[in-house]
Amino acid sequence: MNILVYFEERNGQVRKPSFEAIEAAKSLGATSVSAVIVGANTSAAITDQAKKAGANKIVVVDDARFGEYSSNAAAKAVAEVAKQINADVVIIPATTRGKDLAPRVAVRLEAGYIPDVTQFSTEGGKIVATHPVYAGKANVTMEVTTAKKVFSTRPNLWKASKDGSSEAAVESSSVSFDESDFSDRVKELSLSQGKLDVAEADMIVTGGRGMKGPENWGLIENLAAAFGAATGASRAVVDAGWRPHGEQVGQTGKTVSPSLYVAVAVSGAIQHLAGMSSSKTIVAINKDPNAPIFAVADYGIVGDAFEVLPHLAEEIKKIRAH
Amino acid sequence: MKIFVCVSHVPDTTTKVNVAGDGRSLDPAGVKFILNPYDEFAVEEALKLKEKNGGEVIAVSVGADPAKEAIRQALAMGADRGILIKGDKSDAFSVAEMLAATIKANSPEIVLMGKQSIDFDGMEVAPMLSELTGMPSATVVVGLTIEGGKAIAEREVEGGKEKIELSMPCIIAAQKGLNEPRYPSLPNIMKAKQKPIEEVASTASGARTAVVTMTKPEKKRVGKILKVESDAKATAHELAKLLHEEAKLI
Ligand SMILES: Cc1cc2nc3c(=O)[nH]c(=O)nc-3n(C[C@H](O)[C@H](O)[C@H](O)COP(=O)(O)OP(=O)(O)OC[C@H]3O[C@@H](n4cnc5c(N)ncnc54)[C@H](O)[C@@H]3O)c2cc1C
Ligand SMILES: Nc1ncnc2c1ncn2[C@@H]1O[C@H](COP(=O)(O)O)[C@@H](O)[C@H]1O
Numbered sequence: 003m004n005i006l007v008y009f010e011e012r013n014g015q016v017r018k019p020s021f022e023a024i025e026a027a028k029s030l031g032a033t034s035v036s037a038v039i040v041g042a043n044t045s046a047a048i049t050d051q052a053k054k055a056g057a058n059k060i061v062v063v064d065d066a067r068f069g070e071y072s073s074n075a076a077a078k079a080v081a082e083v084a085k086q087i088n089a090d091v092v093i094i095p096a097t098t099r100g101k102d103l104a105p106r107v108a109v110r111l112e113a114g115y116i117p118d119v120t121q122f123s124t125e126g127g128k129i130v131a132t133h134p135v136y137a138g139k140a141n142v143t144m145e146v147t148t149a150k151k152v153f154s155t156r157p158n159l160w161k162a163s164k165d166g167s168s169e170a171a172v173e174s175s176s177v178s179f180d181e182s183d184f185s186d187r188v189k190e191l192s193l194s195q196g197k198l199d200v201a202e203a204d205m206i207v208t209g210g211r212g213m214k215g216p217e218n219w220g221l222i223e224n225l226a227a228a229f230g231a232a233t234g235a236s237r238a239v240v241d242a243g244w245r246p247h248g249e250q251v252g253q254t255g256k257t258v259s260p261s262l263y264v265a266v267a268v269s270g271a272i273q274h275l276a277g278m279s280s281s282k283t284i285v286a287i288n289k290d291p292n293a294p295i296f297a298v299a300d301y302g303i304v305g306d307a308f309e310v311l312p313h314l315a316e317e318i319k320k321i322r323a324h
Numbered sequence: 325m326k327i328f329v330c331v332s333h334v335p336d337t338t339t340k341v342n343v344a345g346d347g348r349s350l351d352p353a354g355v356k357f358i359l360n361p362y363d364e365f366a367v368e369e370a371l372k373l374k375e376k377n378g379g380e381v382i383a384v385s386v387g388a389d390p391a392k393e394a395i396r397q398a399l400a401m402g403a404d405r406g407i408l409i410k411g412d413k414s415d416a417f418s419v420a421e422m423l424a425a426t427i428k429a430n431s432p433e434i435v436l437m438g439k440q441s442i443d444f445d446g447m448e449v450a451p452m453l454s455e456l457t458g459m460p461s462a463t464v465v466v467g468l469t470i471e472g473g474k475a476i477a478e479r480e481v482e483g484g485k486e487k488i489e490l491s492m493p494c495i496i497a498a499q500k501g502l503n504e505p506r507y508p509s510l511p512n513i514m515k516a517k518q519k520p521i522e523e524v525a526s527t528a529s530g531a532r533t534a535v536v537t538m539t540k541p542e543k544k545r546v547g548k549i550l551k552v553e554s555d556a557k558a559t560a561h562e563l564a565k566l567l568h569e570e571a572k573l574i
């Protein structure tokens with residue numbers, strides 16, 4: 003089985019979910035794993051990162067016009083490369099970009115597509131993929147019924163593969179584009195400086211409405227700093243204008259699956275759980291012992307966040323200082 | 325301006341999910357179906373565009389007769405007419421294929437949809453529709469301006485936002501934040517009952533994926549919940565110790 007993995011690059015870095023997708027590809031028993039990078043003037047610095055990811059081959063599609071990313075043109079590039087290397091399966095990390103790209107690649111390959119996969123299994127040579135549905139209240143296992151198959155994999159659930167035991171060969175591939183392929187172009191990317199995004203963080207401390215107001219956010223930030231975590235917010239907090247929407251976790255916000263998710267004064271409404279229930283370890287701090295968040299928590303404290311947080315931040319700092 | 329808005333009819337978010345006897349679908353007994361919440365943002369944006377540019381808003385849904393309820397809701401908000409494509413929503417590709425056929429036959433200047441249906445949470449119909457119609461698309465859109473024959477869509481990405489320029493006609497998939505959907509007024513709900521809903525037949529060529537099983541996630545959480553008795557510091561110490569020694573996270 004030939005598998006092609008899409009490598010997403012931003013500001014000179016191959017993003018972590020790409021490395022994880024390599025690991026997912028290997029778990030399917032691939033005979034050969036190739037990675038495709040689509041960009042403008044892709045530097046050696048980028049291909050060097052990719053070389054160590056444990057792929058057999060790196061294919062670079064380079065076109066100056068990708069200086070302004072286009073989902074449509076990128077889909078063409080990935081689908082063309084998939085055809086050139088005769089890929090049976092294409093795996094694309096389920097990042098914001100990947101979720102847009104993967105369904106397109108599937109249509110171009112006349113392949114079935116399963117989104118946001120959290121687990122793979124192979125049964126009698128068949129690939130069965132798990133995908134959470136109904137805001138995480140159920141899981142479906144699905145199979146693709148076409149010969150070619152496309153999947154997107156949820157970030158943070160596979161180990162990032164950087165085995166690098168052998169360096170992959172780098173090839174460039176020529177795909178011919180015309181102007182109409184670039185019918186959508188990213189004109190501007192504005193990133194909020196210095197803040198780790200919840201969608202990318204390995205640890206998250208989220209505050210809910212029980213924090214009473216934005217003036218108390220220092221307590222959340224202080225705990226997050228103690229862990230080295232990003233800060234998140236519930237929708238109630240975002241709707242109240244205490245925090246920007248980019249920090250919102252849940253169905254209308256971001257889907258996260260960090261190693262540690264700490265929910266402080268968050269009730270645990272189903273739409274919130276939809277965004278975080280696949281986190282590896284969940285910690286809840288809430289004064290209401292019946293808050294639904296405790297039903298999904300591994301560890302927790304029933305108590306007043308205003309009393310607990312300063313102590314907890316101290317205790318964490320003490321342990322981490324050792 | 326001819327404006328299409330794609331609406332899906334989905335179980336209410338607060339629905340208790342029970343797996344049907346076949347072991348691979350939702351048991352519909354007692355489930356309340358609603359207009360997909362993200363599609364409300366799409367309908368609102370469609371109505372705003374019509375208010376600004378004139379034209380017509382057409383709400384289209386793929387499904388069986390009950391999906392008319394989602395169309396009616398869009399009509400009550402202010403859409404002019406509806407189209408029900410009577411087909412099997414067996415997978416996202418089939419839905420996209422049927423929507424594409426109707427859209428190509430009608431040549432709208434813009435297609436609005438939601439970023440995601442809250443049933444299968446797929447986020448796949450908009451990009452597929454883009455491929456099938458040749459209209460460019462932007463997903464997870466929180467801001468939209470149309471000028472000089474182009475659309476500028478602002479979308480949320482990890483760590484910030486990006487602005488995408490799209491040639492027209494285009495497809496826009498709405499995220500919360502794009503606007504505040506209006507509530508249908510009583511007179512508009514009454515009026516919606518008179519608005520036409522055309523029915524067209526399915527053109528789907530067949531699903532490309534199949535559900536094997538549906539299960540409820542089994543809870544395998546540790547579940548060590550401590551309670552602050554009198555000394556918050558002691559409880560905090562105990563939790564930190566568990567995270568260090570047992571969970572090995574710090
Ligand atoms: C279509 C739709 C989409 C949605 N999408 C999202 C989404 O993406 N993300 C999301 O979060 N929500 C979403 N929601 C909203 C969701 O239903 C809840 O309303 C929301 O999550 C509640 O936020 P909260 O937990 O902060 O507030 P509340 O539910 O008000 O909970 C506050 C909690 O704080 C606790 N508390 C109060 N004081 C203290 C204290 N001193 N110490 C400790 N604990 C305290 C309380 O016991 C309570 O449990 C969505 C809803 C809908 C209908
Ligand atoms: N059956 C349907 N009929 C019409 N539009 C749909 C249907 N299913 C999905 N859509 C549209 O596609 C968007 C994304 O859905 P999905 O890709 O299923 O998450 C929804 O918000 C709707 O606008």
